[in-house]
Amino acid sequence: MCKTRISRSEDGAAAVEFALVxxxxxxxxxxxxxxxxxxxxxxxxxxAAREGARVMAIQNDPAVARAATIxxxxxxxxAVTAGEITIVPAxxxxxxxxxxxxxxxxxxxTGFFGDELGLRGQGVMLCGG
Numbered sequence: 001m002c003k004t005r006i007s008r009s010e011d012g013a014a015a016v017e018f019a020l021v022x023x024x025x026x027x028x029x030x031x032x033x034x035x036x037x038x039x040x041x042x043x044x045x046x047x048a049a050r051e052g053a054r055v056m057a058i059q060n061d062p063a064v065a066r067a068a069t070i071x072x073x074x075x076x077x078x079a080v081t082a083g084e085i086t087i088v089p090a091x092x093x094x095x096x097x098x099x100x101x102x103x104x105x106x107x108x109x110t111g112f113f114g115d116e117l118g119l120r121g122q123g124v125m126l127c128g129g
Contacts, residue, residue, distance in 0.1 A: 027112065030110045030112060031112070031113070033109065033110075034108060034109055034110055034112075034113055037106075037109060038106055038108070038117060038119070040075070041075075041076055041104070041106050041119060042119050042121065044073045044075050044076050044121075045073060045076065045080070045102045045104055045119055045120070045121025046121040046122065046123070047072060047073070047121075048069050048070070048072035048073035048076075048080065048102060048121060048123075049069060049085075049100045049101060049102050049121040049122050049123035050100075050123030050125075051068055051069060051072035051123070052065045052066065052068050052069030052072065052085065052087070052100040052102075052123060053065070053098055053099065053100040053123035053124055053125040054068075054123070054125050055068040055069075056087055056092055056098045056100060056125070056127075057092055057098050057125035057126060057127045057128070060091070060092045060127070062087050062090055065087055065100065066082050066085050066087070069085050069100060069102065070082065070085075073102075076104070078107070080102060080104060084102055084103055084104055085100065085101070085102055086099075086100070086101045086102075086103070087099070087100050088101075092127035092128075093127055093128070094127055094128030095126075095127065095128060096126075096127045096128075097124055097125065097126055097127065098124070098125055098127055099122065099123070099124050100122070100123045100124075101120065101121070101122045102119075102120065102121040102122070103118070103119075103120055104118070104119045104120070104121070105117070105118055105119070106118075106119050
């Protein structure tokens with residue numbers, strides 16, 4: 001059986017290569033985690049805005065539509081507030097369209113890509129049910 005022996009000059013080469021690659025690998029993994037969390041928040045905001053627009057189109061009550069919007073995004077942390085929700089127009093007449101917009105500031109986990117990121121979820125429905 002033939003054994004290959006690494007010469008003394010190459011003993012630490014694997015450790016040096018690992019030390020050079022490790023920061024890039026960690027940055028990629030943390031970026032993937034950060035992107036996944038932000039993408040999940042974006043989908044939740046868009047679905048919540050769509051739900052708020054649906055409730056406004058059916059019930060024509062901005063307070064109920066805001067409550068439905070907030071309740072439709074339970075996984076968003078910190079929670080959506082009524083001040084982040086815009087409903088246009090405030091009176092939904094049959095044949096018009098109502099737009100519910102959520103302007104949300106997401107806190108980023110790692111801080112490598114900034115502290116916050118502005119997200120917007122929007123839903124549009126035809127009034128009158």
